[in-house]
Structure formats: structure tokens, C-alpha cells
Amino acid sequence: xxxxxxxxxxxxxxxxxxxxxxxxxxxxxxTRLQSLVPGVAHVxxxxxxxxxxxxxxxxQAASHAAIVTELLAHIERxxxxxxxxxxxxxxxxxxxxxxxxxxxxxxxxxPHGHRLDDDLEALARFTRALRRKAELTQPRGAxxxxxxxxxxEDQLDEIGETEGVSLRDAAVELALLAARIYSLSRGAD
Numbered sequence: 001x002x003x004x005x006x007x008x009x010x011x012x013x014x015x016x017x018x019x020x021x022x023x024x025x026x027x028x029x030x031t032r033l034q035s036l037v038p039g040v041a042h043v044x045x046x047x048x049x050x051x052x053x054x055x056x057x058x059x060q061a062a063s064h065a066a067i068v069t070e071l072l073a074h075i076e077r078x079x080x081x082x083x084x085x086x087x088x089x090x091x092x093x094x095x096x097x098x099x100x101x102x103x104x105x106x107x108x109x110x111p112h113g114h115r116l117d118d119d120l121e122a123l124a125r126f127t128r129a130l131r132r133k134a135e136l137t138q139p140r141g142a143x144x145x146x147x148x149x150x151x152x153e154d155q156l157d158e159i160g161e162t163e164g165v166s167l168r169d170a171a172v173e174l175a176l177l178a179a180r181i182y183s184l185s186r187g188a189d
Contacts, residue, residue: 094131129172152177
């Protein structure tokens with residue numbers, strides 16, 4: 001056995017370095033193991049969920065990693081499909097009738113009232129309200145005919161319970177839905 005003092009010191013230092021490195025690895029492994037302990041109780045539930053996802057979305061997957069890979073691919077396909085279905089918002093233009101110049105006969109009351117003028121004025125106010133509402137509410141995402149029809153049906157169900165200003169607002173929202181349905185149906189032609 002060699003008795004060289006430098007060789008002995010070197011060997012001892014190498015042994016202590018090895019022991020220190022092994023202690024660090026052991027400490028890291030214990031830390032990782034301790035971080036997994038709280039999740040161990042949920043492993044059976046997680047495995048059940050993976051199996052049900054396999055049946056639904058990845059029947060050909062052979063391992064849990066393959067199931068997760070298939071699920072991620074499915075999510076990416078759905079996201080690209082949603083992105084491709086989104087189109088630019090439909091612009092609805094509502095024409096407001098131009099005011100007519102006053103006539104001399106406007107100074108005299110009509111015996112039957114101004115029913116036509118009242119209707120035109122109400123229509124002009126309605127058109128302005130519809131335009132303001134259309135500018136304030138842009139449709140979110142792609143609008144489908146079924147979704148718009150369902151919204152219109154829901155609005156019609158609620159309109160019977162409203163009165164006053166709420167009734168006017170509901171009528172404007174219903175007209176805006178009708179305009180969007182009309183616009184979407186023209187795009188399908």
C-alpha cells in the first residue's frame with residue numbers, strides 16, 4: 001500500500017467529493033419524491049380520466065404518454081378549426097331617411113292627425129337606436145345561424161315580460177339580431 005502523503009490526501013479528497021456529490025443527488029431525489037407524495041392520492045383518478053379520454057379521443061393510443069399526445073393534437077386541431085371559422089365582423093348599414101323640407105301645409109293641423117309623420121319620426125329614432133346598438137355591440141367570434149336564431153328566440157321569450165324603456169331596448173336588440181340573421185342568410189346564397 002502506498003504511503004505517499006500527497007497521494008493519500010488526493011484519494012481522501014476524491015472520496016469526500018464523491019460522497020458530497022452522492023449526498024446532493026440523494027437530496028434532490030428525496031425532494032422530487034416529496035413533491036410527488038401529495039399527488040399520489042390522485043393517481044387512480046388521473047388514470048381513470050386518462051382511460052376515459054382514451055376511449056373518447058385516442059382509442060389507438062398504447063400508453064399514457066400516447067394518450068396525452070393525442071389529446072394535445074386534438075386540442076391543436078380544434079384551435080385551428082376555431083381560428084379558421086372566425087371571419088371579419090359583419091357590418092350592418094342602416095339607412096336613415098333624409099329629413100324632408102318643411103312644406104307650407106305643415107303649419108296647419110290635419111284633421112286625422114300626423115299618423116304618417118309620427119311613424120316616420122318613430123322609425124328614424126328606432127333606426128338611430130339600432131345604429132348605436134350595432135356600433136356598441138360587435139359579435140364575438142364566428143356567428144352561426146343556429147346561435148343567432150337561438151338568441152332571437154330567447155329574446156322573444158323575454159320580451160313579453162318587459163315594459164317601457166326595457167321594451168324599446170329589447171326591440172332594438174331583436175332587430176339587430178334579425179339584421180345579423182338576414183346578413184348571414186344572404187352570405188349562404
